[in-house]
Amino acid sequence: MHRDLSLVADIGGTNTRVALARGSDVQHDSVRRFSNKGASGLETLLERYLDELTPGDLAGACVAIAGPVRDGVGQMTNLDWRVDREGLGAVTGARKLAVLNDLQAQGHALNHLAEDDLLRLLPQPKAPAHAAKLVVGLGTGFNAAPVHESAGGRFVPPSECGHISLPRNTPAMAALADKLEASHHGFAAVEEALSGRGFVRVHRHLHGEDLDGVEIISRLSQGDEKATGSARLFTDILGTVMGDLALIHLPFGGLFLIGGMARAITPWLEPLGFAQSFRAKGRFSGFMDQFGIAVVQDDYAALTGCASHLGHMTPV
Structure with missing residues (x-):
């Protein structure tokens, strides 16, 4: 019997990670990674996990999904899975249950990093503890979520920023947007360029080469001219979009970039002009210096955020 343990899970478009947590502390030796390919749904993976670890009775269960969540029901954006509290409770037997968007979970983790x-990509100016923050996810997809501190505790509203319009600030961005519109239902969304698969699309658009992201990054590390050109356009779009989001949300407590693609592209962001693209806001360019930017390197942050969120819940 382990009534002090909770189950937490981070469901991406490709893999699902599941772990046990005691309070807000994820038990790292309990983390398991499952491929989503071929699984009929989350419940199947959780059953496999619980059969392997046999943790006994659980105090709570919280999962973070890469997709929109409304009233405890989530629909994966890049996977045909529906996740809800009822199904989560049936598998785990826990009373405290939560389904979060993955960026919400990352937001709840910030105090534990x-x-x-x-x-640090851009230095963080001094800011009060209650200053808003913004978590930006760059992985299989793209999304962002603001983080607010209030008298009632931390509030991280859900968002679907990956599906806003791709900027057309430069001829190169406009040409990419035109290409994506022609092949994506007449609409060029940010996520179609800013994501792991988006990086592949940017490279194909510029050079006509069908390479996967790992190969493009490998060539980039070798100084390949075509890969560098792809990374430069990708970086310009990323800086532009994050600058737009900073002006929308005013996260004076900082912007936090997370996700596998974010970590993969990080070494090239500074030399390829990320800071300049982020600050390129005309007469507000100087204003942009008030926002620090950091890349989160803790791969378990979403799991920690789920555990932290459970700690502030009451049983339902």
Whole structure:
């Protein structure tokens, strides 16, 4: 019997990670990674996990999904899975149950990150503890979520920023948007360029080469001219979009970039002009210096955020 343990899970478009947590502390030796391919749904993976670890009775269960969540029901954006509290409770037997958007979970993790977990891209100016923050996810998809501190606790509203319009600030961006519109239902969304598969599309658009993201990054590390051109356009779009989001949400407490694609492209962001693209807001360019940006390097942050969120819930 382990009534002090909770189950937490982070469901991406490709893989699902499941772990046990005691309070807000994820038990790292309990983390398991499952491929989503071929699984009929989350319940199947959770049953496999519970059969393997046999943790006994659980105090709570919280999952973070890459997709919109409304009233405890989530629909994966890049996977045909529906996740809800009822199904989560049936598998785990827990009373405290929550389904979060993955960026919401990342937002709840921020207070639990050490400075060693962060790689600073732009310095963070001094800001009060209650200053808003913004978590930006760059992985299989793209999304962002603001993080607000209030008298009632931390509030992280859901968002679907990946499906807003791709910017057309430069001829190169406009040409890419035109290409994506022609092949994506007449609409060029941010996520179609800013994501792992988006990076592949940018490279194909510029050079006509069908390479996967790993190969493009490998060539980039070798100084390949075509890969560098693809990374430069990708970086320009990323800086532009994050600058737009900063002006919308005013996260004076900082912007936090998370996700596998974010970590993969990080070494090239500074030399390829990310800061310049982020600050390129005309007469508001100087205003942009008030926003620090860091890359979150803790791969378990979403699991920690789920555990932290459970700690502030009452049983339903």
